[in-house]
Amino acid sequence: MPSIAAIRVGSNAGKDQIVIPIDCDSLIDLPTPCVCVDETRLIRNIETVAALAGHGGVAVRPHVKTHKSIRIAREQVARGASGITASKPAEAMVFIRAGIPAITVAYPIVDPRQILALLAAASEHGVAVRLIADSAETVHAAAAANRSLGVRTELQLKVDVGLHRCGVDPLGPGAVEIARMIADAPHLAFAGILSHAGQAYAAVSADAVRRIARQERMIMVELKARLEQVGIAVPGVSVGSTPTVLLNDGFEGITEIRPGNYVLLDRTQSALGAARPEDIAMTVLTTVIASNRHNAIIDAGSKVLSSDRGAHGADRIQGFGSATRLSEPSDGLSDPPFIISHLSEEHGFIPLAGRSLAIGETLRIVPNHACPVMNLADRFLLVQASGRRLIEPVDARGVSFAPISLG
Template identity: 35%
Template structure:
């Protein structure tokens, strides 16, 4: 008689696995680093989009949550959060009633002002809420996305916000996504310089205002600096980790990664190539700089090098030893998009399936 399948073997693939113990370790270790530095942690929920994980971050000591979109913020309300920052360029008058309702539900709601061009639309939107809204000013530190590009522009934004009856400047924020490409040896010196520049800029406007940088590529390094110049950090990806944090940036180890894509070998059409049942609809089309979509979590040289919608093309020194039907857990290149492509995750603990969690804010992009 054949032995019964373990719950993990019985799971249809592709499946998204969350390792509960590693998730908890990642949440607690970032919180411990923030507590030791005396700096607030305001994690970005875009990575996990799950109320239960937000609740766990808050219970560990997070001062509040960061969201990208209003719908994400609304989805996180059941976590019991009291302080939220919506870090995106809100412009639509349609957002006014939702913003007003969110402000009513929270002790502290902050929204973003991301440039002089954005401020005009934001001030109009804020006036429609009939409330005075707290704003955090985006400062560009090198990603060249949103944010004031220089001190003169930041000064003009601050002056215009001060004249707006519906806006109050409460601080500054940044997203250092460009640090994913900075070699580890250069990171510390670059960060000291970046934070020094941010602090000078803040002092030129109002030394009492906080600075909230936000990226998993820099959060632990900032916390370890023991700086008094920064008041909160807002990392997101650290809860799970991915190839961008483990390989591109090397701020996490593979064995700390808490989310894997479980896929099955479905074909071996030629030597050196294996096909799996997970493609771009699972991994997304995001790749590492060396164009990898996912790598085997167990350290074998088995990498997803190309994706179609339902197929992953797997190559590497160890692929010929793989068997049809074999299951492989992969670390994805970019975990945040993987989460937004799945309705639920399978929670595992020491190899056993222990739960299924819904991705509450899946698809919340408005």
């Protein structure tokens, strides 16, 4: 019988933690499904990018939408990050209240009420907030909020470098027009240009990712020169996606990188050649709950693993995760991993194809895309090198409601 031990809930040791007794002689004793993060790999990934940035002479402002964890964000800042990047205002608010010193909200905000709430909270907690814009509407919203509060906030111009999601056309007249609008606004400070080469997730090889990274850098450097030619100073050039950072073609002309997924990594990064199996810090423990002559059925479905085949709609990965027995290495070197072929909400299907899995057996899943998996979890298990296990909250999980006053 496994022993009962105390696992602590909370991001800091001390009185804010709740002690929960749980069977934990080994991971096999944990209730499933369970999102696990290997702290040794997590820290190594953070330090790898910090060293990469140091060698390239750029700042790191990592995207926290991957982990949504105050504890992990603090680990990143402690290891050299200049701040963090958040997706939406509500997500940023979680980290503002936690006192993370500098936050870029890399999302165009058109509602000045949301910006007012962000800036008011940032002032209260002593946090420097940076916003982005890619249209006259987003510039006007930021200017109106800053004017109302009597403050001056940094604003970056979002540039479309090939994903065709948000951002100005770097070759069109709008790039100069919007940059000029920001630079001339009395309550805004033009902080430079920012991009995200998310199209790299559809690349078919590591070399293809490097070409996209090179193209992104060239587009941004050329736009900086174009803006400076018309008298607009460009203090910063920020780029970011995990594959284009890890498989970079150099950072000449760049001042900041904003990878997100690199802290956890997943099957997508492995398939792109941006990560080795032994770098992947997040896995999901699951239990075989049923079996028939066709499939083994596990207790992790789409509400745990998501239906994601990869970032930005990429679907080149087979199945919805790879699974190995917990008793085997997760790198798939001993036996080929099982592939989760399809999902229902609470069940995963693993075709047996002549192999066997016993009911009650525990498996370890490497998910396709770590970001939505973390967002679907209320908490995760942080597994430390000492064997100690901490249950950590996913602090910004599901926060999508706009931070505005309805009163």
